[in-house]
Amino acid sequence: MKSPKLTINAARLEQDFNELAEIGATVDGGVSRLALSNEDLLARAWFADRLDAAGLHMRDDDAGNLSGVLMCGGPKARTLILGSHLDSVPNGGRYDGSIGVLAALECARVIKAAGLKLRVNLEVINFTDEEGCWQSLFGSRGLTGNLHENYTIDKDADYGPFRAALFRAGIRPADVANARRDPKTVAGYLELHIEQGYRLDRDGVEIGVVSGIVGRATHQVIFHGQASHSGTTERERRRDALLGASQFIVLAHELWRDRYPEGVFTCGNLQVGPGAFNIIPNETRLTIECRHPDADTLAQMQDEILDLARQQAAAHGLFFTSRRMAQMPAVNLDDQVIGAIEQACELCQASHTRLISYAGHDAQMMTGFTPSGMIFVPSVGGISHSPREFTHWEHVVKGANVMLQTILLLAKRL
C-alpha cells in the first residue's frame, strides 16, 4: 500500500479553525452562532473572504447557502458538493459543522494548488440553519427543492421574527424555492462531521463511515387538566396535568429501553401552566422526539409513545392533544460513496468502521437528490452541543485527508 501523494495543509486548516472559533465565542469556550444571528452573518462574511482568498468562484442562492466553486473547465461538468454548516446551537461546540466546511475548503485549496484536472467541479458549501434555530436543514432543503415559502408562514405561530431575520440576511421568503438545483448538474455530496456520539472514541477508531442517518419525529404533546387550589383539592379529585406528564415521561423512557433499544426517546422541554406553587397545574406542554434508523419501526415507536401519553392522560383524568412538529425520514447513504470513503481510509491508513448517525445532517436532505456520504471523526466522551465538545486535532486532520482522497476517488467514478 502506498501513501497518498496529496495531503491537506494541517496548519492552514488549524488557523482557519481558530479564527472561526472566535466568531460568537462564549465564555465557556463554546460558540453561539445561531442561524441568521449577527454572529452567523459575521461567520458568513469571514467565510466569503476565505473563499475569495482561495481563488474560488463565489456563489450564493435564494436559500442563503454560500459556496466557493473550483471549476474543472468542462462546460457540461457536474458538481461534487462538499460542505456542512457554520451555524451552531446556543452555546454549542466549536467542531460541529465548522470542521466540515473548513476541511472542504482545505481540500479544494490543495487540489487547486496541485493543478489537478478533475472531471467534476468542486463546490464548498455552507448550508443555512442546519441546526434548526428557525427551520432545521433550511439550506439543504432549499438546494434539494424541499423548501417552500410556507415554511416561513404558519397560522399557529408568529413567524414574523423568522421572516425579519431572513430579510436581514438577504433571503426573500417568496424566493426560497428558487434555490432548487437540477439534480443532473450535481455529481454527489460529501460531508465531514464529528460523530457527536462516543462509539469511535470508546473503540479507538479514527474514522466512522456513515451508512445511514436515523429518522426523527418531533411532537408537541399537551396534557390538559383542571386548575384548582393545592391545599383543598383532595388527591382523588385532582386532575394534575404535571403529575400525568411526569408519569408519561417515566413510562416512555421504560418503553424506549424495553422495546426500542435501537431508537432514541427524548423529552427536552416541558412547560407548566399556570405554574404557581399553590395551584394544581392545568396544562403541561411537552416536546418529545423519537429517532430510529428504521423507518417502519420509527413509525411504530411514535404510535406507541403517543398511545402511552393518551393512556396516561386518561388515567389521570386529563385531556390530551398532540401535534407533529417535524419529521425527517431515515435514510441510507450511497454505497458507492461509502466504498470510496473506505478505500480512502485504507489509503490514509486510518482505522474505520461503519455506523449509523443518530444526529440529523444536511446529508439527510442530499440523499435521494444525489449520491451522498459522510465521514465521522471521534468526539471525545461523545459530548456535543456543548462547550465541552472536543475532537483531537489529529483526528480532524485524518478526517480531512480521508475526505481529500475520497474526493479524488469520486471525481473519477461518479
Next chain:
Amino acid sequence: MKSPKLTINAARLEQDFNELAEIGATVDGGVSRLALSNEDLLARAWFADRLDAAGLHMRDDDAGNLSGVLMCGGPKARTLILGSHLDSVPNGGRYDGSIGVLAALECARVIKAAGLKLRVNLEVINFTDEEGCWQSLFGSRGLTGNLHENYTIDKDADYGPFRAALFRAGIRPADVANARRDPKTVAGYLELHIEQGYRLDRDGVEIGVVSGIVGRATHQVIFHGQASHSGTTERERRRDALLGASQFIVLAHELWRDRYPEGVFTCGNLQVGPGAFNIIPNETRLTIECRHPDADTLAQMQDEILDLARQQAAAHGLFFTSRRMAQMPAVNLDDQVIGAIEQACELCQASHTRLISYAGHDAQMMTGFTPSGMIFVPSVGGISHSPREFTHWEHVVKGANVMLQTILLLAKRL
C-alpha cells in the same frame, strides 16, 4: 328557637359583589387582581368608596391594609376585626377573599343602621397580598408584628419589582414593621370565606366552623444534569434532569398517598433548562409544597420527600439542591370564637360541621395574636383558584348572617 331580628341586606351585598367582580374580570368569568397590580389598586379604591359611603372611619396602615371602623364610642374600647382580602391568584375565582370583605362590610352597615351600641369597635379590613403574589399574608403579618423590612430584601433574588410595586401602592418597605398593632387593643378576629374544598358541598352542610388551619412548607428543589445531544447520547450515559424530576414527582405522590393521607403534596411548577427539543435537559427547577394539620408530621413529611428527591437525583446521576421558600405553622382556632359561630348557626338555623382548613388564611397569622375564628361556606365541586369557583348565593347570604350573629355574640363576650 327564635329567628334573629337582625339580618343582612342580601340585595345590597349582591350588588357590591357584582361590582367588585368587574374589577380585573377575565374572559373566563374569573378575576385577576394580583396584589399591588393596577386591578388590586382599583379594587382598593372602589372599597374605600364603599367604606366612605357606609359612613365608617377609614384607616390604613404601613403594610397597606385598608379598613373602615365602626366606632362604639367607648374611649378604651377594643376592636373586633372582620375581614379577608380583595387580591386574587392569576385568573382566580370571584368568591375567594371577596365575600369575606364584603360580608364584613355588610354586617357593619346593618349594625350601624340598627343603631346598636356594642362594647367593641368593629373594623372591616382588607389585608394586603393574602395570596402571596409577592409575600403571602403580607398584611396580616404586618398587623400582627410578623413583618420586617427584610421580607422585601433578599440576596438570592431580585426584589426590585416587589419594592417598586410596594412604593407605587404607597407602602414604604422601611416602614412595614410599623403596621404592628398592640394586641391589647384588639378583641378578636372573624373571617368568612369559601371552603375551597368539597366537603361541605358533598355532605350538604351549609356552614363549616373551622377548628384549625394546616401548616404549610414550600421548597424549591433543583436537579442538575448534563446538557448533551439528544440523538447521540446513549441512554445509559444520559444525565437527564427532567427524567429524574419526573420520577421524583411520581414517587412523591405515592409517598403522600401511602404514608401521609392526612397531608397534601403538590408540585405546581417546573422549569426545564435549556429547554430545546434536541438537548438533554441539564436543569429542572421544581416548587414543591407540603401541608399537614399536625406540625410534627409536617416536619417528618418534608424530610422524607426531600430525601426521596435526593435519592432520585443520585439514581439518575444528577446533583440536587433545595431551599426552603416558606413555612407556616399549623394552628388551632379559638374555642370561644368556635362556640360563638356554632351558636350563631343555631340562631340562623344553618346546618354546620367543624373542619380543618387545608388552605392558608389571614386567620392563621391572627391566631396567637388575638382570639380568631373562621366561617366557611360551601364551594360547589370544591373548585377554587379557578374561574369555575362557585358558591350558591343563598350560602353566601347564610354565611353573612351567621357572621352577623357571631359578631353580636362576640361583642358581649370577648
